[in-house]
Amino acid sequence: MSGVFGAVMERLAAGESPRAAARTLGIPLDLAEAVADQAARLGLVVSASAACGTCIPQSSPACAGCPLASA
């Protein structure tokens, strides 16, 4: 990956938030956020809540005790 897209991806892979990546690279925050969003749409980045919401505690007994399930 190259250009600003690749640079933001490198920062995200290093554990930076889009805000921190924008600051590190000296680019507008919304540009870093747009890269993260587009990369998520391409399946290259996961959002923090990607694994949550896979159950509905109100309808599944197995999920009732899960503190991470979407309430």
Add this chain to the structure above:
Amino acid sequence: MKQAVRTASVLLVGNPNVGKSTLFNALTRSRQRVVNAPGTTVALTSGSWSVGGNAVSLVDLPGTYSLISRSPDEQVAADAVEDSSHDLAVVVLDATALSRSLYLLGQVAAAGQPVVAALTMVDLAQARGLRPDAAALSASLGVPVVEVNGRTGHGSTALELAVAAALVEPPTVRGIEPDLHAATLPDTLACAQHLFDWVESVTDAAVPTGEPRLTASDRLDSVLLNPWLGLPSFLVVVWAVFQLTTAVAGPLMDAAARLVGGPVATAVSSAFGAINAPGWIVSFAVDGVLAGVGTVLSFVPLMAIMFTAVGALEGSGYLARVAVVADRSMRALGLDGRAMLPLIVGFGCNVPALSATAVLPHARQRLLTGLLVPLTSCTARLAAYLMLAHTFFPSQAGTVVFAMYVGSAVLVIGWGLIARRTVLRDVVPEPLIIALPDYQSPHARSLGMSVWTRVSSFVRKAGTIIVLVVIALWVLQAIPVRGGHPLADVPIEDSAYGAVAHTAAPGLTPMGLNDWKIASALVTGVAAKEVVIAALAQSYAVDDAAADADATLGQHLRATVTQTSGGHASAAALALMIFTLSYVPCMATLAEQRRLYGWRWTALAAGAQFTGAYLMATAVFQLGRLL
């Protein structure tokens, strides 16, 4: 012959919440109608807009950040932009987030649509110290850029003039090749890289920005995501959560159990006595139903505190950082970093964690992670740890529970390494790239609502399971299998339940736990881990041989384990906790594993897990009693 005059079609495109619909209303006023997008249930509003004396059809498309859609609404917007029957796209640019808007504009231009840009939110951008310049932007883009305000109507006439001219002579965006189509992922990626470079060059030329400032989030991340400090910080946070849980929930759990097992049970027994109810009905109500209800109620404080603590960590944005910190450790061991999200969910409940493996891109990664998920210690197991830790290690209960979670993480890593080097050698580790949210204070009201929803859900759903299982156990304890006793008047060792438990108990001798009540609780726990403690409580409730009927469950258990372990109760208790952690997944988890991976993998993993748990628990007891 008179020829029909074709009405020009103009699309209104933009990111969500940029004032697009406000602008649409200002331009079309009451001349609007709502229709479903072709072949969908997505509602589209179109209106008639007078441009240079001619009516054009203006279509307000659903807001989207990209033409690579993630929802039916976004797909409608993407399809409309790709449709060459439209004459022009008015792309609404948000002056406070220009790069994001420009990326969409670039995609629209690449799709071959002529473009006019409408710049909104200029006042807000100026208030934030930004200096958006429509003229400079227009010069850089090569298409008209008109500053508009849908609320005041400012710029409507200028936009109308720009669109009228554009319908005559369609403008094209400088630096973007129209009809730039991408059929494959590498093509799409190449397009995205090209467009972002273009966006950067436009914003550099047209939008001067200030120096970025270091925020509180950045400062906090410099510690919490530091390669050396991140993991220790996380361990301290988790330890503090368990200290809080054990210090506050332990006494409340005891109080709830005493209340239900004491005054409430006495009152219910007296009420049945007053109406001369048969003994088996009293036993069913008190030892069956009430014992189950008491167990559920005793879990409520624990669940409420855990849900509050984890909810606060989640709401603050810290939980997402845990995935990043853990990812580094996992990758250092050659394991897949992306597996962290489902594994973290597993510490809540294993079943949704198995579903969450869907975030992993490759089938073999999903399989490896799915086999490791049951080793993550779900909250159902926490109730058992807490009771055992309070009973056998009262002064270090929080630390002991914390150690169980560390042990769970060690098991995940250990079994993961074994699987990677044996049956799943072909899994290629990939890094976790996550879009971290900024830190924020958890919102007290939404946190309270979330905790209430989850606790009430637990009481309703898990409570139903616990009560039903406890009632089923009572029935099994009421059925005689030897000794010729009448139904519901059976010494426990002569019941169906006792027969199974007595058969299984000698298998626990190497762990110092040869007792039918413990064996039966562990067997029952295969149905659901929540019922391990409930099954123990009920066994003591119906056991005529229990020396002190007024003793608490903890006191009963301590006396039993002291006896079965030959005086090494702490070592045996620790062995019991380790065995409970990993001996076998619950039925729901096994069923979900079988559905996802088939019987062979499910049986292999469960067998390996049981063997490992048995050997570890035995080793802990045997070594512990030597100390």
